[in-house]
Amino acid sequence: MALMTEYGFQKLKDELVSLEKEEKDAIDAVVTARGFGDFSENAELETATSWLERTRKKMLEIAQKINEAEIFNVSLVDTSCVNFGAQVEVEDEESAKIVVYKIVGEVEANVQEGKISVQSPLAKALHGKNVGAECVFNAPGGEKVYKIKKIDYSWLSA
Numbered sequence: 001m002a003l004m005t006e007y008g009f010q011k012l013k014d015e016l017v018s019l020e021k022e023e024k025d026a027i028d029a030v031v032t033a034r035g036f037g038d039f040s041e042n043a044e045l046e047t048a049t050s051w052l053e054r055t056r057k058k059m060l061e062i063a064q065k066i067n068e069a070e071i072f073n074v075s076l077v078d079t080s081c082v083n084f085g086a087q088v089e090v091e092d093e094e095s096a097k098i099v100v101y102k103i104v105g106e107v108e109a110n111v112q113e114g115k116i117s118v119q120s121p122l123a124k125a126l127h128g129k130n131v132g133a134e135c136v137f138n139a140p141g142g143e144k145v146y147k148i149k150k151i152d153y154s155w156l157s158a
Helices: 006-034 043-068 121-126
Strands: 002-004 069-071 087-092 098-104 115-117 134-139 142-152
Touching: 002 006, 006 043, 006 069, 043 069, 098 121, 115 121, 121 134, 121 142
Parallel strands: 002 069, 098 115
Antiparallel strands: 087 098, 087 142, 134 142
């Protein structure tokens, strides 16, 4: 089972629907290319077939993630401290920069969106800590110290 938020689960389902539409377009392209005859030197057929194979492979990957998903239930965790699903506002002790992270499942993680995997060094360092606590973790640039400013779970029900 792969733990994920309802938002992440819905995003996967939406992606699968989109890929199903893409699959239909790829099938149409294969049918059209077959109409050109000579299969031995048919670049259009080769391109369309490759597109269909890639699309179906993506569909299988997404379907597997959906089948393995376990939707996170926030009512089952202590929301006074950092756990899976928390949106955590932290202050970098060195630079005083404030950063917000959401702790999500591996499938949903996207650093550009501020979503970090529950398995990441930062999430592990934050886990179980309360507002005001400091956490130390190894970042790519060396050891970092963050102070927890705010913990919020309301984004899960938005």
